[in-house]
Amino acid sequence: MIVNVFYNEKGIGDTLIVSIQEIAREQRTYETKGDVVKIFDEETKELSGFNIFRASQYFSLNSNGKVELTEAFVEKLNHVILDAGFDDPLDVDLTPKFVVGYVDELKKHPNADKLSICQVYVGDKERLQIVCGAPNVAQGQKVVVAKVGAVMPSGLLIKPSNLRGVDSFGMLCAARELAIPDAPQEKGILILDDNAEIGSTFSVSF
Structure with missing residues (x-):
């Protein structure tokens, strides 16, 4: 939950x-x-x-x-x-919601020229399909993934979505979306260096 x-x-x-x-x-x-x-x-x-x-x-x-x-x-x-007096105990998912991911596969969205369909490994053999509109996304990158249930610094809650007929389960994040100081304002996701460990927690300050 x-x-x-x-x-x-x-x-x-x-x-x-x-x-x-x-x-x-x-x-x-x-x-x-x-x-x-x-x-x-x-x-x-x-x-x-x-x-x-x-x-x-x-x-x-x-x-x-x-x-x-x-x-x-x-x-x-x-x-x-x-x-x-309520009989509704919460079985809470405490796994990290911001993690390092690896873009394993990428293909163009069939119904939107500016969107890509990414298959992203996020550790523990978990692979997420994420639709991304960033112009700089590419296969082989290590990126920051906001998983379903993550709350962005802006207050946006990440939910499963469907973009032009394709399901998406998370978001690849830009530096400015993560509220990183002095983040570039141009469009594009944050690309991590090769030393980043796939599946590790990415710390986000609110």
Whole structure:
């Protein structure tokens, strides 16, 4: 389960936002127990997430923005949810979402001249198909991959997508998209040197 957690005391008050998946506003329904609000699809009962009020009473939160998830934090999060009376423990995917990838194959998109279909190794025998529009992408490059579930410094959540009829499961990142200081502004993904280890975590500052 891909879970993103956000906290912005100045913007929305002392509330922890636990996001699992987006559900259309007209389909959402809410159930409140104590300080915990469960958000889910009224018809399918699929879980969208939780809002936890008075969050600082339950968690040690030192910064605003995306909260880094650890096993200890997820354990505490599940404790708060279950103690409130909800039977919805979160089985969270804690694997890194920004990693070094290797463009193993590349071909032109059949329906878009400026798009390429890339097959990208990201470690542990995992290979992702990613549609990329960067003019400098090429086979044999080591690149930064934002996997599904990654949240970019801009706040963009990376989701599975379909671009002109081709499925895409991630994004190849430009330096400016990663908020790297003094990043070039021209279009193009960040190309890593040969020493970068495929599958290793790429550190992104928010």
